[in-house]
Amino acid sequence: MNNASELPPSPPRSRGALTFALIIIGLFFVGLMGLLYYGVKQSDRAGRDALPSPLIGKPAPAFDLPLLHEPNKRVTNADLAGQPYVMNVWGSWCPECRVEHPVLTQFALTKRVRFIGYNLKDERPDALRWLEQFGNPYMMVLADVEGRTAIDWGIYGAPETFLVDGNGVIRWKHVGAIDQAIIDHQLIPALEKIEAGR
Amino acid sequence: MSTSPVLLLRALLLALLVAVAAPVFAQASDPTPLQFNDAAEEARFHKLTAELRCVMCQNQSLADSNAQIAHDLRREVLELMRQGKDDAQVKQFLVDRYGEFVLYKPDVAPGTYILWFGPLLLLLAGGVWVGRIVARRAKQPGPATDDNDQEW
Numbered sequence: 080m081n082n083a084s085e086l087p088p089s090p091p092r093s094r095g096a097l098t099f100a101l102i103i104i105g106l107f108f109v110g111l112m113g114l115l116y117y118g119v120k121q122s123d124r125a126g127r128d129a130l131p132s133p134l135i136g137k138p139a140p141a142f143d144l145p146l147l148h149e150p151n152k153r154v155t156n157a158d159l160a161g162q163p164y165v166m167n168v169w170g171s172w173c174p175e176c177r178v179e180h181p182v183l184t185q186f187a188l189t190k191r192v193r194f195i196g197y198n199l200k201d202e203r204p205d206a207l208r209w210l211e212q213f214g215n216p217y218m219m220v221l222a223d224v225e226g227r228t229a230i231d232w233g234i235y236g237a238p239e240t241f242l243v244d245g246n247g248v249i250r251w252k253h254v255g256a257i258d259q260a261i262i263d264h265q266l267i268p269a270l271e272k273i274e275a276g277r
Numbered sequence: 278m279s280t281s282p283v284l285l286l287r288a289l290l291l292a293l294l295v296a297v298a299a300p301v302f303a304q305a306s307d308p309t310p311l312q313f314n315d316a317a318e319e320a321r322f323h324k325l326t327a328e329l330r331c332v333m334c335q336n337q338s339l340a341d342s343n344a345q346i347a348h349d350l351r352r353e354v355l356e357l358m359r360q361g362k363d364d365a366q367v368k369q370f371l372v373d374r375y376g377e378f379v380l381y382k383p384d385v386a387p388g389t390y391i392l393w394f395g396p397l398l399l400l401l402a403g404g405v406w407v408g409r410i411v412a413r414r415a416k417q418p419g420p421a422t423d424d425n426d427q428e429w
Contacts (some may be wrong), residue, residue, distance in 0.1 A: 093413075096410070096413070125400055130332060130375060130378050131375055131376060132375075132376065133372070133373065133374070133375070133376040133377075134374070140374075185357060200345070226345075226346075226349050227353075229349075230349065230350065230353055230374060232374070233374040233375050233376075235332040235333050235346045235375065236346060
């Protein structure tokens, strides 16, 4: 009431300021709605919490790890150089690994690329039993009991899957369980790019 | 009556002691078997890990998290400290492997300018806006305010 009686004395300027304020508030509101909508759209994206790895496009970190099945034998980067390989990080303690295992097994059977297992922070007997129970699709399984090499690779859990090219450069990484869509739409295209000569 | 300030002081001291002791109890339940060489190293370690973000449970610091990877990374941080690396080098070690994400205080770089200066800009814009309104209102003669007919 009181306000309304104050308005008439200076109509043009305060009218303009009011419009300006309304536009600003309106823009702010629209922006906020857009942000919230984006958040909702993103919320159903699997792996939205996955960190983008800074290692993509960089040479794979050096490693020197024993094989799970033959602990006396050690494998290094140099042993795998020349051809691309897919490295799948797993552990018998990891429930998600069981989910992706049939999909990965099927992919491994296509013999499209060398498929290597990376057994992370596992007890050796548990790991061996797990492979016996669910099948071993891996060409070889590296064992990282301490998890030290995993830190160099920026691994922070299992499952994680890397694609390394023949020059030893990490080309692609996925955090979390892999499904057929990820293989078809991400892994295989990345592999084709490598085969085509980047 | 004369003893009451002393009593009050004692009560205050006791409260202070309890407050100081509480975090120590919390630390004791921490499962990390990390052994510190001295208090200075421990203090530096805690300060450093509080500034680093756990990569697994992303809303906790490396110091707070109970995730296995946080446990491993804490051990790694302590080891790097003992190798004589300074705080910046330890942080760089983790950034190289896990990305900028691990830093609660990201570097001031073109990519993070909005993060660092955005709030300040907003504050400035708001301040200028409010200032203009206040200045304009001050210029207006404004109706004689008689608060007499207001009943409080």
